[in-house]
Amino acid sequence: MLAIRPTCENCDKLLPNTSNEAMICSYECTFCKDCVDQVLKNVCPNCGGGFEKSPTRPSGQLLKYPPQKEKVLKPVAINSFLEKNINVDLRER
Ligand SMILES: [Zn+2]
Ligand SMILES: [Zn+2]
Numbered sequence: 001m002l003a004i005r006p007t008c009e010n011c012d013k014l015l016p017n018t019s020n021e022a023m024i025c026s027y028e029c030t031f032c033k034d035c036v037d038q039v040l041k042n043v044c045p046n047c048g049g050g051f052e053k054s055p056t057r058p059s060g061q062l063l064k065y066p067p068q069k070e071k072v073l074k075p076v077a078i079n080s081f082l083e084k085n086i087n088v089d090l091r092e093r
Contacts, residue, residue, distance in 0.1 A: 001027060001086075002054075002055065003028045003064065003068045004017055004022075004058075004067035004068055004070050005022075005028070005067070005071060005072060006031040006067060006068065006069065006070075007030075007067050007071040007072075007073065008030065008031050008032055008038070009029060009072045009073060009074050010032075010033055010039060010076045010087075011032060011033055011034075011035055011072075011075070011085055012033040012071070012073055012077050013034075015030065015032060015054075015066075015091035017056055017057055017059075017062065017067050018056060019035060019054075019056075020033075020053075021033040021034070022028055022053070022054035023036045023051040023052065023053060024051060024052065024053075024054045025044035025046070025047055025048070025049045025050065025051055025083075026049050027044075027046065027049070029044050029046045029047065029072075030054065030072070031047075031051065032045060033059075033074075034074045036051045039076060040076065040082065041086050043081060043082050043085045043086050043090075043092060044081065045076045045079055045081055045082055046074075046081070047081065048066075048081040048084065048085045050073075050077065050090030050091075050093070054064050055083060082090070
């Protein structure tokens with residue numbers, strides 16, 4: 001099941017389930033849209049993959065399957081994944 005994380009891993013911005021700004025990679029690393037576009041250039045700093053918009057869970061199911069409470073905060077420094085993938089199409093990484 002998809003982990004709906006509460007915040008952006010880079011800037012700590014709140015990303016509630018209803019947010020239109022939450023972006024995830026295939027491993028559910030979660031960042032806000034501003035960080036994905038402007039800081040990460042669509043390269044996940046943890047795995048090198050690209051991002052897609054995170055889906056919103058229907059509100060009626062949140063009681064049974066609530067969003068994750070623990071946040072991940074790991075501000076991004078330029079690293080090898082970013083350097084290697086920043087100019088490579090995300091389907092060819
Ligand atoms: Zn952010
Ligand atoms: Zn990732």
